[in-house]
Amino acid sequence: MNDLRASESQQLGALIGYLNALTLLDVRLAATLDTSHLALQDSWTRRIRCPTLLSM
Numbered sequence: 001m002n003d004l005r006a007s008e009s010q011q012l013g014a015l016i017g018y019l020n021a022l023t024l025l026d027v028r029l030a031a032t033l034d035t036s037h038l039a040l041q042d043s044w045t046r047r048i049r050c051p052t053l054l055s056m
Contacts, residue, residue, distance in 0.1 A: 026032040033039070 005026075022035075026035050
């Protein structure tokens, strides 16, 4: 059972590292809004469209 927990913990750590690397890449490429499928509709009223954020 300890081996299973250790493996799951290692897998979770790898996933977190991967997602952090993707986030850093988005920041460096200035592509965070595109990757998250966000679009600024109107900067005066600050309306933001976010149709697919939960489906990522």
